[in-house]
Amino acid sequence: MKVLGDLVYTKTHEWVKFEDETTALVGLTDHAQQSLGELVFVNLPEEDDETTAGEVFADVESVKAVSDVYCPVTGVVSEINEELLNAPEKINEAPYEAWFARITDITDKEEFLSPEEYEEFVKNEIE
Numbered sequence: 001m002k003v004l005g006d007l008v009y010t011k012t013h014e015w016v017k018f019e020d021e022t023t024a025l026v027g028l029t030d031h032a033q034q035s036l037g038e039l040v041f042v043n044l045p046e047e048d049d050e051t052t053a054g055e056v057f058a059d060v061e062s063v064k065a066v067s068d069v070y071c072p073v074t075g076v077v078s079e080i081n082e083e084l085l086n087a088p089e090k091i092n093e094a095p096y097e098a099w100f101a102r103i104t105d106i107t108d109k110e111e112f113l114s115p116e117e118y119e120e121f122v123k124n125e126i127e
Contacts, residue, residue, distance in 0.1 A: 001122060002030040004096050009118035010110055012070045015096065022106045024073055025099040028060065031122050033095045036062040042088040044100055049077045051103055053110045058100050060088065069100065074108035077101045 007015045013032035017025045033039065041061035051057045057071035079102040084090055091098040113121055 001034065001119075002096070003115045003119050005115050007096070008112035008114065009121075010070065010072045010112065011121060012072075014070060014072050016072050016112065017099070019102075022075070023078075023102065023104045024075075024106060025102055026071060026073070027099040028069060028091055028095055029118075030095045033092050036060060036067055037064050038062055039088040039091050042084045042091065042100075044080045044082075044085065045077045047077055047080060051075055051077060051101075053108045060091065071101075071103065072110040072112070073103050073106045075103040075106040078104040 007017050009015055009029060013029045015027050015029050019025065039060050039062050043059045045051065045057045049057070051071040051074060053072055053074045054070060056068040058069040060067050060069060081099050081101070084098060084100065
């Protein structure tokens, strides 16, 4: 399992990269994509959609199941990674490059885990 040091993480296995105080990229962690298996479809939010921290804003479909993706911040979707719509396997290939959406105008955030806290969380979850 790969965890990057310049990101923060959620207990629902999303990663967040803050570009500044009110803008962030959101994606699925390496652990999440490994657990889900081969991803065959992704359903992303629309640009200008409002998001609420802790609520579903996307979903992914693997050969195993459909899984919700939770938005860790409250804000507005300013951009989606359209490349994923035609190539969801990119999430499996490079989960930390395959961001789902850029969220702007962030007004609220979930409680985040540091890279070390996330590694410990996953380790305890597996045991």
